[in-house]
Amino acid sequence: MKNRILFPSAAVSLLGCLVAYLLLADVGVYAQRERIAGPSVKQTASVMKVERNSSAFSSAASENARLRNSLSWTFGGKTQTGWNIYVPLIAHTIGVDASPDSPEFALALSVWQTNNGLAETGILDSTTLSTFTKYWQSRRLGRSGLSSDANLHSAPIGEFYDPTRSPDLLQLEDDTYTAYKKMIAAATKDLKNELKLTSTGELAPEEKFLRIVSAYRSPEYQAALRKREPHAGRAALAKNSPHSTGHALDIYVGGEPVKTLDSNRMIQVQTPAYKWLVKNAHKFGFYPYFYEPWHWEYVPSRK
Numbered sequence: 538m539k540n541r542i543l544f545p546s547a548a549v550s551l552l553g554c555l556v557a558y559l560l561l562a563d564v565g566v567y568a569q570r571e572r573i574a575g576p577s578v579k580q581t582a583s584v585m586k587v588e589r590n591s592s593a594f595s596s597a598a599s600e601n602a603r604l605r606n607s608l609s610w611t612f613g614g615k616t617q618t619g620w621n622i623y624v625p626l627i628a629h630t631i632g633v634d635a636s637p638d639s640p641e642f643a644l645a646l647s648v649w650q651t652n653n654g655l656a657e658t659g660i661l662d663s664t665t666l667s668t669f670t671k672y673w674q675s676r677r678l679g680r681s682g683l684s685s686d687a688n689l690h691s692a693p694i695g696e697f698y699d700p701t702r703s704p705d706l707l708q709l710e711d712d713t714y715t716a717y718k719k720m721i722a723a724a725t726k727d728l729k730n731e732l733k734l735t736s737t738g739e740l741a742p743e744e745k746f747l748r749i750v751s752a753y754r755s756p757e758y759q760a761a762l763r764k765r766e767p768h769a770g771r772a773a774l775a776k777n778s779p780h781s782t783g784h785a786l787d788i789y790v791g792g793e794p795v796k797t798l799d800s801n802r803m804i805q806v807q808t809p810a811y812k813w814l815v816k817n818a819h820k821f822g823f824y825p826y827f828y829e830p831w832h833w834e835y836v837p838s839r840k
Contacts, residue, residue: 597643597659605637610663612670612828620666622802625815626827627661627669637661669827676824678784678834681777682756683710689753689783690714698748698789709752710783713835717786720821721747724813731809746810750787750794750831754780784835786823790814795831805830 606619620627624637631649635641643659651657653668683689689708694700697707709717724747725738733741740747754762759778779785787794791808792801805811811830818824818833826832 594640594643594647594659597647598638598640600660601643601646602638604661608661608663608666610666618799620661622799622806622830623666623669623827625806625812626673626825629815630669630672673825673827676836676839677826678779678782678836681779681781683781683783687711687783692749692752695742696749698745698750698794706754706758707752708783709749709786710835712837713752713784713786716821716823716835716837717749720818720823723817723821724810727817728809728813745789746791746808748789750789751780752786753783754778756781779834786833786835787829787831788814788833790830795829797829802830 604619605621605624608619610617610620621637627646628634628637628642631642631645633642633645635645646661646665647657647659650659650665653672655665655668688711690711691704692707692709692714694702694704694707721740725732725734725740729738732746733744735741759781780787790805790811792804796802814823814833815825819839822835822837822839823833824836824839826834
């Protein structure tokens with residue numbers, strides 16, 4: 538009797554296990570399908586991105602490697618060659634740290650091109666470079682002359698690159714000076730291993746990097762400079778110089794302080810001081826004149 542009772546119970550148990558297994562297997566299959574469906578989209582997007590980097594933009598990267606030292610373009614009435622000098626600015630503008638010869642750079646450039654109404658080629662051609670320069674120029678002051686409410690501050694000679702600079706050439710607008718001091722305080726913290734500092738963390742007296750080369754220059758002084766150098770082509774001698782606002786600073790970033798020779802500018806854009814300014818100066822209201830690595834303008838409305 539006991540055996541007759543146990544056998545049906547065992548059969549029922551076995552049947553129950555079999556049904557449970559089939560149900561679990563079925564759920565498992567569908568659960569697996571669901572698990573695959575979600576990540577597979579991400580994986581596909583990831584794969585597509587890698588493919589864009591490695592294949593679709595590999596040819597663009599090769600073309601950028603060629604053009605950055607050979608592209609012919611015009612600025613200031615003069616023929617320019619390549620865009621290698623502007624790589625730090627370009628990389629910061631498009632938000633990438635990759636080599637300009639890499640597919641990653643080309644990909645980031647293509648996104649920037651799309652956002653600026655250009656063909657999404659990933660190639661930094663003359664049209665794209667022109668768009669960059671217009672954008673950079675639009676970030677500047679766009680005016681000359683002191684504003685009616687401007688107050689000029691006489692900075693200590695120790696703030697300047699040239700310790701023999703005339704006292705009447707040590708002025709800059711009050712807020713610009715305050716912003717400059719905050720910017721240099723941040724730079725010395727970040728570049729403490731690159732700069733000579735005092736025990737209190739300030740620029741040492743013998744340190745030249747990040748010192749002011751030139752600040753406020755009156756229209757009369759500017760005219761005198763032009764008279765002395767009538768054939769000078771650099772913007773520092775412009776008739777309507779932003780230096781006359783008190784908001785423009787020439788800051789020492791290496792090499793010859795204010796020479797526009799390509800060889801000199803190439804030295805300047807590779808220094809830690811310049812690269813730091815490119816990435817951080819805007820946080821303090823300063824924006825560059827792209828052609829002169831040393832020239833920065835305080836535009837507080839853009840902070």
